[in-house]
Amino acid sequence: MPRSERHLANTQSPAHCDVDEAIAACRLRGAQMTPLRQAVLSALWSADRPLGAYDLRDRLAEECGRQIAAPSIYRTLDFLCEQGVAARIESLNAYVACVHSDHDHACVFLVCESCGDAVEIENQQVEQLINEDAKRLGFVVKHRVLELSGFCAPCQETS
Amino acid sequence: MPRSERHLANTQSPAHCDVDEAIAACRLRGAQMTPLRQAVLSALWSADRPLGAYDLRDRLAEECGRQIAAPSIYRTLDFLCEQGVAARIESLNAYVACVHSDHDHACVFLVCESCGDAVEIENQQVEQLINEDAKRLGFVVKHRVLELSGFCAPCQETS
DNA sequence: CATCAAACGCAACAATATATCATCGGTGCA
């Protein structure tokens, strides 16, 4: 199920949004939402799993009829991540659209080794605990990478 | 300060070990500690920051007088990570020696963007919270990636 | 000492990411 249909199923989580809302949010912050940036974000939203930069390039190539160069893809992804509307999953070298709309939130990704999908959850408590640890050590946190790999519920049933 | 001297400074944390203890622990589990594996682990212990696979190759080349091929390095690192005596830091594409001796523990790394060093901390509470979240969603966790990037205390003073 | 599996070497290659410079298009301003 692509991200664009999943917010209805996830009603227990707070503050979901969709592509258009994400784009609007960026615009409100004064960010330029160029055609390329919108295209990349849409591609992430319509994907059913995290996409690598080169996957994205291939998907966009089909849509646009031309090749976007790797540096453009990476620049665009960096922008979207800074805006908080996408996130990089380090353990996959891949990117997902961010379902939670806050600009600066810590999210935890559950990455399924079988189907390859990554589900984003939010946990304020974890964030708080981690911040306390960091604070105690005098460490100033700029960015959080919280990823769990394993097997999602549907994939356990089928195996 | 290299890992090999740091366990004395970190007296508040539990169950620290050094290179020799780590090697002994692997042997107890029946793992073959070959010269290459010991050399790689020692190199990680004596480093003052996480090392990339190719950094490691270069360091070993100086010591051994010959080039170890990339696949050997990666195989060795995989082995050490499985044994729990080293860990991969996804956000750096690099590896560190693991200071905590438990075979299957979740550790959080504080990665300084300035000096490049990564400090390992353990937080049972975080681990527990995350496990609860995963359990609620029917997700079976196999591996955890918990990394915070930012600035460590010493680096803040100097800037 | 014979056997077997695990570890290692080697060569090629694939995937991921960045550096550098050129170009394009809008914006502000004389």
Next chain:
DNA sequence: TGCACCGATGATATATTGTTGCGTTTGATG
């Protein structure tokens, strides 16, 4: 209008990181 500037994108090349396949060596074990 003409011009200088700036951010976004294009294009090319290259760097860095990671993998595959296969043959050889090594070391534990009977």
